[in-house]
Amino acid sequence: MRIEQSVEDYLEAIHIISQTESQVHQVDVARRLNVSQPAVTKAIRKLKELGYVITEGMHIYLTDAGKVRAESVYEKHKVLRRFLVTLGVGGEFAERDACMIEHIISDETYDAIKKFLNEEEKN
Ligand SMILES: [Zn+2]
The missing domain is CATH 1.10.60.10 (Iron dependent repressor, metal binding and dimerisation domain)
Known part of the structure; x- marks a missing residue:
């Protein structure tokens, strides 16, 4: 999978989950994308580097750039x-x-x- 595609898949998943849940957890993202928790951890690290998300404990939030x-x-x-x-x-x-x-x-x-x-x- 290309990096760009996976970045977009994760952003989309976080966005969709945040429409129905007040908090987005790593486990929800893993379930939605049908990937392992370590894979999510790795992807979240990448998204943080890109400035698209911030995390607090196990919670994930989109930044303004991430939302766009x-x-x-x-x-x-x-x-x-x-x-x-x-x-x-x-x-x-x-x-x-x-x-x-x-x-x-x-x-x-x-x-x-x-x-x-x-x-x-x-x-
Ligand atoms: Zn889609």
């Missing part, structure tokens, strides 16, 4: 999922594939998809 990056990934995720569902892709596959495409899609293609969905909604 996480929201942009999650936004892409939602748009791509909607696009795939529009194409007739089943919910589970749309969810999973959106989560992979979000990391590698070019701005060009992403903008075209957004435009397509906007047109679609007008009809």
Whole structure:
């Protein structure tokens, strides 16, 4: 897995968990991403170096920069999922594939998809 992709996956996971839980714990992140606790510890260290998170004990918080990056990934995720569902892709596959495409899609293609969905909604 590319470093960038894993950084974005972790930020997205922390962001999603923080929408429903008051505190984000390492164990929640490990469960959500289906990775080991040591893997989370390592990733969190990297995210801290990048200035995207701060930690207090076992709790993880996104910094402002972390929030901006996480929201942009999650936004892409939602748009791509909607696009795939529009194409007739089943919910589970749309969810999973959106989560992979979000990391590698070019701005060009992403903008075209957004435009397509906007047109679609007008009809
Ligand atoms: Zn995603």
